[in-house]
Amino acid sequence: MSEPETLVEAALRVLNTPDPVEKARLGDEVATKWLQNRITQPYDPDRDFMVPDRPARLATVELVPPGLMPKLGKAGSLQSRQAILHSLVHTESWAIDLSWDIIARFGKQEAMPSEFFTDFVKVAQDEGRHFSLLAAQLEELGSFYGALPAHDGLWDSATATSQDLLARLAIEHCVHEARGLDVLPTTILRFRNGGDNETADLLEKVVYPEEITHCAAGVKWFKYLCFRSGSISGGNRWSSQEVVGAGENNDDVINKFHQTVRAYFKGPLKPPFNEAARRAAGFGPRWYEPLATKGAKP
Template sequence: MASRELPPTIVECALAVLHEADPDAKVRLTNAVAEAWRAGGISCEPPERPTTVPDRPARPDDRVRLVPAWELPQRGKGGSLASRLALLHSLAHIESWAIDLSWDIIARFGRDSSYALPRAFFDDFVAVAEDEARHYALLCARLREEGSHYGALPAHDGLWESATATRESLPARLAVEHCAHEARGLDVLPQTIARFRRAGDERSAALMSDVIYPEEVTHCAAG
């Protein structure tokens, strides 16, 4: 998608991603926006016309069956293929929400002149969104390599519940979503990597240790 086809401001671009229901199309749009942003083709000025941020990002009704967290089966410790697929699916689902969370913070708070956010803020979260999109795509590819796919298992949307609780405050959003949740994920990821290595799944382990983990560290710094 060329930059001329994108909205003129980063807030409007963020809204376009949030309104895109298909997660694969969401990845493509994220990549297009990030490329245009780095090239200087998108403004960080507030939109000229009023904007409304959706209470919840668009999601396909038939892609992933959402259930309460307590109804999810135990994922196990990665010793079996089924357990490893459950772990990969859970990580892909987290990354799919992380894409939306990155754009929501731009769309929701970037239009608020009271925060007077510098361009560096948008630089950080556009980069985070692009990373999360890449992580999601790589995890989905890994699922396909193992004969599965994103949506093969149920999932929960606890991450978005936290976003809803912090939608009125940028400091609260940064503290809860982009510091606490990101840090918690970093704490447990080495254990997940070790489980895949013990099971002989070096491809999944390398994806997490060489790509996802080091990039997630920078996301905590952005928060």
């Protein structure tokens, strides 16, 4: 009789599924099983597994360097709205893989508690739902995922942080996802001004509030690792619940964040910042303003 599938093994099945629609469907199925305790073991300590350097992807989306991406516009035309939405769909497709990758790549390696797996399973399930909803909306606008070029900057950052969970949390969740929080309100407004309230409502009522919780997961577990290391003043707080409130204004945690971002992220962060959303995610201006471009425009 075969051993029950662990969460990490299920995560690898998602990562090795090339079709993004099927990837989202399978991810939702795995997440539901974990959250309903039908998958009970995060990983088998005696079973080896290999996490792919790059998840399986269909070759239906033309990939170009970030600097060669066509301008998306400001949603004033149907073509611009399609381009913006296509970019968001592509981002969500990578967000699915990023969420399952952090589970498979780091959960066992860093001996993370069960709550870590649950938090990122919820993130993965949300990202799959975002992808499905936004892809369907893109088709409502007369286009489809793969109709336009895209870039893989998010996975470039994942590759750069593949050996360091602290860096992965800082860069993907506290830099890239937080940047999404900064720009989403403007994107929503542009869709409304362009007369597309359906897409604006989807972004405002579903995607935006859930992305705050995704950023919060990154902040929470960054703090947790800092305290668990024992090198942070006020350390030895191994409870993630204690860490949530304790780390926001801890100088050592903030300094570690600055060091990590400077080591793994090229260039300064770009203001303006969505301070309310970032604070809701668990980190205030002391975390990011020292890393910012002075006087930059949005």
